[in-house]
Amino acid sequence: MNIALIGYGKMGHMIEEIALQRGHTVVLKINIDNTEDFTQENMAAADVAIEFTAPDSAYQNVMRCFQFGVPVVSGSTGWNQQLSEAKEHCLQNGGAFLHASNFSIGVNIFFQVNKLLAKLMASQPEYEVQLKEVHHTQKKDAPSGTAVTLAEQVLEYIDRKKAWVSGPAQQPEDLPIISERIDPAPGTHYVKYTSPIDDIEIIHTAHNRKGFALGAVLAAEFIAGKKGVFSMDDVLKF
Numbered sequence: 001m002n003i004a005l006i007g008y009g010k011m012g013h014m015i016e017e018i019a020l021q022r023g024h025t026v027v028l029k030i031n032i033d034n035t036e037d038f039t040q041e042n043m044a045a046a047d048v049a050i051e052f053t054a055p056d057s058a059y060q061n062v063m064r065c066f067q068f069g070v071p072v073v074s075g076s077t078g079w080n081q082q083l084s085e086a087k088e089h090c091l092q093n094g095g096a097f098l099h100a101s102n103f104s105i106g107v108n109i110f111f112q113v114n115k116l117l118a119k120l121m122a123s124q125p126e127y128e129v130q131l132k133e134v135h136h137t138q139k140k141d142a143p144s145g146t147a148v149t150l151a152e153q154v155l156e157y158i159d160r161k162k163a164w165v166s167g168p169a170q171q172p173e174d175l176p177i178i179s180e181r182i183d184p185a186p187g188t189h190y191v192k193y194t195s196p197i198d199d200i201e202i203i204h205t206a207h208n209r210k211g212f213a214l215g216a217v218l219a220a221e222f223i224a225g226k227k228g229v230f231s232m233d234d235v236l237k238f
């Protein structure tokens with residue numbers, strides 16, 4: 001498979017390493033310094049694009065991949081506001097798109113555990129719930145995209161919480177997400193339920209970025225040649 005890498009930073013480099021190990025070819029690498037090379041002509045050789053850039057560039061990059069008719073896997077976080085617009089555009093124009101706030105297989109299993117726990121806690125109002133995420137200091141968005149996904153899953157089941165908030169809860173219906181920035185943490189997420197009697201906590205700790213990169217390459221292998229909007233649940237057959 002021929003891959004175009006849109007964003008060649010920490011994740012782009014790791015994705016290249018894994019893609020080459022899995023027998024793929026990287027035909028284009030776009031960074032902030034060579035955006036003029038992100039053209040229809042250069043993209044023609046790509047079966048799929050993998051986009052890991054930044055919150056303010058992800059939407060434009062994904063839309064350009066649609067314009068060039070190249071299926072796109074995006075891992076950029078912090079652009080949730082425009083994500084549904086991108087998905088809608090993809091469906092209306094016959095493109096292929098897969099976005100995940102976290103590509104690691106472990107985190108996607110953690111998402112399933114989180115949903116199950118929230119479902120069980122829905123009828124246990126004595127438990128308070130709180131999320132925490134710890135990442136490296138270069139991370140641009142807070143809370144992390146993964147923490148937002150975890151929070152949305154909790155809100156889906158627990159009616160006593162109405163919306164997530166960044167920082168401590170201001171009112172009982174708030175679901176707090178506490179963000180800490182400590183180097184060199186690649187990412188730890190906590191979901192904790194506390195009652196006067198006991199606590200239940202689930203934790204996922206990434207040891208490095210390899211899991212995100214492998215998941216992104218698996219997603220690229222899955223989406224190549226398809227049309228539609230997909231998620232990691234489709235890739236992992238959950």
Ligand SMILES: NC(=O)c1ccc[n+]([C@@H]2O[C@H](COP(=O)([O-])OP(=O)(O)OC[C@H]3O[C@@H](n4cnc5c(N)ncnc54)[C@H](O)[C@@H]3O)[C@@H](O)[C@H]2O)c1
Nearest residue numbers: 007008009010011031032053057075076077101102103212
């Ligand atoms: N979904 C996941 O599993 C996952 C995992 C890790 C990181 N991320 C997210 O992926 C993104 C990238 O993370 P990173 O650690 O590689 O960051 P990074 O800062 O190391 O790399 C980002 C790269 O994007 C390039 N870039 C910026 N603007 C661009 C533009 N307009 N066009 C083309 N390239 C551009 C920069 O030159 C840089 O090399 C972040 O949003 C991060 O939160 C997602």
